[in-house]
Amino acid sequence: MNNTITLNSRPVGKPQLSDFKFVEEEMPLLKDGEILLKTKFVSVDPYLRGRMSDAKSYVPPFELQKAMNSGVVAEVVESQNDQYKVGDFVTGSLDWKEFQTSSGKNLLKVDNSAAPLSNYLGVLGMTGLTAYFGLTEIGKPQKGETIVVSGAAGAVGSVVGQIAKIFGCRVVGIAGSKEKVEMLKTKFGFDAAINYNTTENMTKAISEACPDGVDIYFDNVGGTISDSVHANINRLGRIVVCGAISAYNDTSIPQGPRVEHFLIRKSALMQGFIVGNYAEQFPDGMKQLSQWLSEGKLISTETIVEGFKNIPQAFLDLFEGKNKGKMIVKI
Amino acid sequence: MNNTITLNSRPVGKPQLSDFKFVEEEMPLLKDGEILLKTKFVSVDPYLRGRMSDAKSYVPPFELQKAMNSGVVAEVVESQNDQYKVGDFVTGSLDWKEFQTSSGKNLLKVDNSAAPLSNYLGVLGMTGLTAYFGLTEIGKPQKGETIVVSGAAGAVGSVVGQIAKIFGCRVVGIAGSKEKVEMLKTKFGFDAAINYNTTENMTKAISEACPDGVDIYFDNVGGTISDSVHANINRLGRIVVCGAISAYNDTSIPQGPRVEHFLIRKSALMQGFIVGNYAEQFPDGMKQLSQWLSEGKLISTETIVEGFKNIPQAFLDLFEGKNKGKMIVKI
Numbered sequence: 001m002n003n004t005i006t007l008n009s010r011p012v013g014k015p016q017l018s019d020f021k022f023v024e025e026e027m028p029l030l031k032d033g034e035i036l037l038k039t040k041f042v043s044v045d046p047y048l049r050g051r052m053s054d055a056k057s058y059v060p061p062f063e064l065q066k067a068m069n070s071g072v073v074a075e076v077v078e079s080q081n082d083q084y085k086v087g088d089f090v091t092g093s094l095d096w097k098e099f100q101t102s103s104g105k106n107l108l109k110v111d112n113s114a115a116p117l118s119n120y121l122g123v124l125g126m127t128g129l130t131a132y133f134g135l136t137e138i139g140k141p142q143k144g145e146t147i148v149v150s151g152a153a154g155a156v157g158s159v160v161g162q163i164a165k166i167f168g169c170r171v172v173g174i175a176g177s178k179e180k181v182e183m184l185k186t187k188f189g190f191d192a193a194i195n196y197n198t199t200e201n202m203t204k205a206i207s208e209a210c211p212d213g214v215d216i217y218f219d220n221v222g223g224t225i226s227d228s229v230h231a232n233i234n235r236l237g238r239i240v241v242c243g244a245i246s247a248y249n250d251t252s253i254p255q256g257p258r259v260e261h262f263l264i265r266k267s268a269l270m271q272g273f274i275v276g277n278y279a280e281q282f283p284d285g286m287k288q289l290s291q292w293l294s295e296g297k298l299i300s301t302e303t304i305v306e307g308f309k310n311i312p313q314a315f316l317d318l319f320e321g322k323n324k325g326k327m328i329v330k331i
Numbered sequence: 332m333n334n335t336i337t338l339n340s341r342p343v344g345k346p347q348l349s350d351f352k353f354v355e356e357e358m359p360l361l362k363d364g365e366i367l368l369k370t371k372f373v374s375v376d377p378y379l380r381g382r383m384s385d386a387k388s389y390v391p392p393f394e395l396q397k398a399m400n401s402g403v404v405a406e407v408v409e410s411q412n413d414q415y416k417v418g419d420f421v422t423g424s425l426d427w428k429e430f431q432t433s434s435g436k437n438l439l440k441v442d443n444s445a446a447p448l449s450n451y452l453g454v455l456g457m458t459g460l461t462a463y464f465g466l467t468e469i470g471k472p473q474k475g476e477t478i479v480v481s482g483a484a485g486a487v488g489s490v491v492g493q494i495a496k497i498f499g500c501r502v503v504g505i506a507g508s509k510e511k512v513e514m515l516k517t518k519f520g521f522d523a524a525i526n527y528n529t530t531e532n533m534t535k536a537i538s539e540a541c542p543d544g545v546d547i548y549f550d551n552v553g554g555t556i557s558d559s560v561h562a563n564i565n566r567l568g569r570i571v572v573c574g575a576i577s578a579y580n581d582t583s584i585p586q587g588p589r590v591e592h593f594l595i596r597k598s599a600l601m602q603g604f605i606v607g608n609y610a611e612q613f614p615d616g617m618k619q620l621s622q623w624l625s626e627g628k629l630i631s632t633e634t635i636v637e638g639f640k641n642i643p644q645a646f647l648d649l650f651e652g653k654n655k656g657k658m659i660v661k662i
Contacts, residue, residue, distance in 0.1 A: 222591040236608075244591040253592065257584040260553040260575040263603030270601045272594030277567075 002027050003308055005096040007062045011052055014249045014319065019052065020068070020312040028101045036078035037090065037100050039308070042329040043071035043121040044315040045155070049248040067095040068311075071126055073110065073117045074100075084109075091120045098308055098331065115293065116300075122326035123159055123300040126275055128289045130242065131159035133278040138240045138271045139216040143168035146210045148229050151220030153180035155326035156242060158188055160218045162298050165189050169216070172209045174202075174225055176321045183324060187299065202228035213237075221246045223254065230262055239270040249319060301325025333358050334639055336427040338393045342383055345580045345650065350383065351399070351643040359432045367409035368421065368431050370639070373660040374402035374452040375646040376486070380579040398426040399642075402457055404441065404448045405431075415440075422451045429639055429662065446624065447631075453657035454490055454631040457606055459620045461573065462490035464609040469571045469602045470547040474499035477541045479560050482551030484511035486657035487573060489519055491549045493629050496520050500547070503540045505533075505556055507652045514655060518630065533559035544568075552577045558588055564599050572603040580650060632656025 001024040008021035030036050048070055054061045062068055072094035076084045081104045084090070092107040094100060110120045122128065134156075135141060147164045151157040152173025161171045161184065173184040173193040184193040192209040199205045206214065206228055213234035219226050222244030233239065247254045259270065278285070292298040303323040305314040311329045318327055332355040339352035361367050379401055385392045393399055403425035407415045412435045415421070423438040425431060441451045453459065465487075466472060478495045482488040483504025492502045492515065504515040504524040515524040523540040530536045537545070537559055544565035550557050553575030564570065578585045590601065609616070623629040634654040636645040642660045649658055 219591065222589060226591070241591050241594045244589075244595065247589065247592060253588040255586050256589045258553060258575075258578065258587045259590060259601070260550065260557070260572050260603070261578060261584065263572045263601060264575065264605065265603070267604050267608055268602070270590070270594060271599070272591070272596070273598050274595065277598055 001025065003098045004067050005308075005311055006065050006067050007052060008065070010054060010064070011049075011249075013251050015049060015052060015316060017312055017316065021065075022309065025097075027099060030078055030080050030101055033081050033103060034101045035076050035081050035084045035104055037074035037094065037102055038077045039072055039074050039094070039096075039098055039100070039331045040089070041073040041118050041121055042096060042308075042311055042331065043125070043127075044311065044318060044327050044329060045070060045126075046243060046245045046248055046318050048315065049319075067097055069093055069095045071121050073120050089117055091125065096311055114290070118302055118304065118326075118328050118330070119293070119300050121328055122155060122302055123293060123298060124286060124289055127155040127326050128159050129278070129282060129285045130275040131156045131163060132285045132289060133275060133281065134240045134242050134273055135160050135163055135216075135218060137278065138269075138273060139164075139218060139238050141167040141169050141216060144170075145215035146170040146172065146212055146234075147216040147218060148172045148174065148206060148210065148214050148232075149218045149220070150174045150225050150229065151243065151245060152184055152190065152193065153324055154220060154321075155323070157218070157220050158184070158301055158325050159298070161188055161190050163292075164216075164218075166292065166297055170210070170212075172206070172214075174206075174221075174229075180321075180324060183301075187301070196225055203231045206232045216240065218242060219244075223247060223256070227257055230257075230259065233262065233266050233268050235266050235268075237266055237268040239268065241270055241272040245319065303327050305329045307331070332356065334429045335398050336639075336642055337396050337398050338383060339396070341385060341395065342380075342580075344582050346380060346383060346647060348643055348647065352396075353640065356428075358430060361409055361411050361432055364412050364434060365432045366407050366412050366415045366435055368405035368425065368433055369408045370403055370405050370425070370427075370429055370431070370662045371420070372404040372449050372452055373427060373639075373642055373662065374456070374458075375642065375649060375658050375660060376401060376457075377574060377576045377579055377649050379646065380650075398428055400424055400426045402452045404451050420448060422456065427642055445621070449633055449635065449657075449659050449661070450624070450631050452659050453486060453633055454624060454629060455617060455620055458486040458657050459490050460609070460613060460616045461606040462487045462494060463616045463620060464606060464612065465571045465573050465604055466491050466494055466547075466549060468609065469600075469604060470495075470549060470569050472498040472500050472547060475501075476546035477501040477503065477543055477565075478547040478549060479503045479505065479537060479541065479545050479563075480549045480551070481505045481556050481560065482574065482576060483515055483521065483524065484508075484655050485551060485652075486654070488549070488551050489515070489632055489656050490629070492521050493519055494623075495547075495549075497623065497628055501541070501543075503537070503545075505537075505552075505560075511652075511655060514632075518632070527556055534562045537563045547571065549573060550575075554578060554585065554587070561588075561590065561593055564593065564597050566597050566599075568597055568599040570599065570601040572601055576650065634658050636660045638662070
């Protein structure tokens with residue numbers, strides 16, 4: 001039998017383990033032209049929370065009682081498709097199933113000798129590309145500028161900070177524990193880092209960590225942390241709106257200070273994006289990220305949880321900030 | 332004696348007549364290289380409210396007990412400067428005084444045979460340039476797109492709508508009276524207009540007026556009107572944040588729905604600006620606006636109040652929406 005995980009109920013507010021259901025199904029049978037895939041690594045990401053609701057968004061919602069899906073690295077274990085041979089590794093958006101068949105379309109072959117397989121869900125996958133395109137296309141970092149990154153110890157944030165260092169920026173991270181703050185400074189080379197859980201006056205702390213103000217804010221969290229960064233934004237500042245994890249479990253639109261006033265006063269920009277906007281440039285992005293990784297300019301950090309049955313808990317742990325870097329489940 | 336108007340006190344909330352003071356002073360004496368100017372037209376603008384407070388902004392605050400200043404058209408009545416002769420007309424940022432001297436620096440000579448003098452404070456002045464650069468540089472209108480303009484019957488809004496029509500957009504205006512709504516449709520060629528004072532459900536009204544959604548929102552007002560437009564913004568939409576008159580008299584930062592979520596969902600952009608950012612391109616902008624004006628593609632609308640003593644009241648009337656188009660005081 002084949003183990004799968006389905007969406008059992010649409011969460012209201014914070015998702016629960018009971019919103020997921022473990023379902024056994026028959027092992028899938030290969031049709032002509034298909035491949036049989038064995039799941040090796042599963043990516044869990046904050047944006048999946050949005051797809052568990054049925055609100056309109058940039059990707060359609062998950063269907064109830066159907067398998068969840070996300071970024072997966074899998075091994076080809078049977079093949080009736082000339083493009084793939086047994087032993088190949090692929091990545092793509094796949095179901096939360098131990099085994100599944102695929103036509104092979106929309107999958108990308110990955111090379112396990114060039115980088116650890118899990119990297120293709122992290123620094124060389126959507127995570128790395130999100131960091132790269134959000135920062136370069138919207139943030140447009142210039143040497144000597146100051147960037148603040150929220151969710152800095154998370155999957156995207158830790159890559160953003162490192163790329164900004166490569167561009168010659170002063171990089172200040174915001175994270176939620178002493179351990180993460182230390183990691184940002186010692187492991188990822190951030191110039192400064194602030195623990196929002198122990199800092200009383202965030203606006204002042206950011207101002208002190210950014211003596212020349214904030215030119216770029218790469219925002220993964222939203223909420224009051226962002227308010228404190230906005231208060232320090234420079235003239236012609238750019239706010240890259242990548243995520244708002246602080247509000248993903250809210251049941252109504254969160255309220256906060258209106259932004260129009262400071263946007264005018266500072267001639268500043270706020271721009272939202274999803275990585276898919278840059279799909280045509282993915283090969284260029286992957287090439288650049290691979291090069292930095294091989295040169296040691298970019299370090300991949302992953303929190304790896306083991307076991308298919310732990311996928312839902314790993315996902316829930318994202319909202320408690322339990323991950324450092326990319327959260328991945330190894331099967 | 333010379334009549335002047337000074338800032339008497341910094342308003343808290345809504346400005347009052349008592350925040351201004353009429354002061355008589357000696358007639359200024361010309362020094363070598365200077366010109367004596369007689370004020371002909373004075374521009375009153377919502378942004379002046381910001382300068383009456385002492386908060387940091389993109390322009391320094393007015394000083395207490397010193398003359399107010401704004402855009403002015405004046406006549407040269409005496410000259411000890413080779414660049415100017417008696418009878419020349421000039422425009423620039425000048426004091427609220429019936430007469431004043433100037434070195435002539437930072438003034439622009441204007442041609443009263445090419446357009447009525449008041450136009451140089453409106454459609455051919457900062458107002459027109461604000462509309463032109465905000466729309467073209469941030470809004471980037473494409474033929475067939477839909478634009479919503481708030482404060483549409485105001486100085487900037489009425490010009491934005493007309494320029495967007497020239498670009499081939501569907502133009503929907505938001506204004507505060509039946510009369511203004513009619514004017515937008517009949518005089519300025521807007522495709523639709525909504526009276527926010529009599530419309531219960533603005534989000535629905537905008538959705539109905541914009542069957543293909545909103546590609547560009549040119550925002551002069553902020554507040555709940557903007558919330559309704561944001562709810563209708565299209566993927567890759569652009570929000571030009573030009574003004575927030577709804578909040579200029581607020582004593583604390585107004586609260587509202589946080590924007591991060593819809594910015595991400597729609598890959599949308601919000602950008603604030605001040606017209607000064609485009610100073611190097613002013614000659615190009617003026618040339619284009621003059622051409623449209625002479626071709627009859629652009630209509631100038633002004634509310635002209637007469638009398639030096641009425642400048643403060645004309646300014647206060649802006650916040651009651653009493654102007655149609657540009658509010659100007661004729662001396």
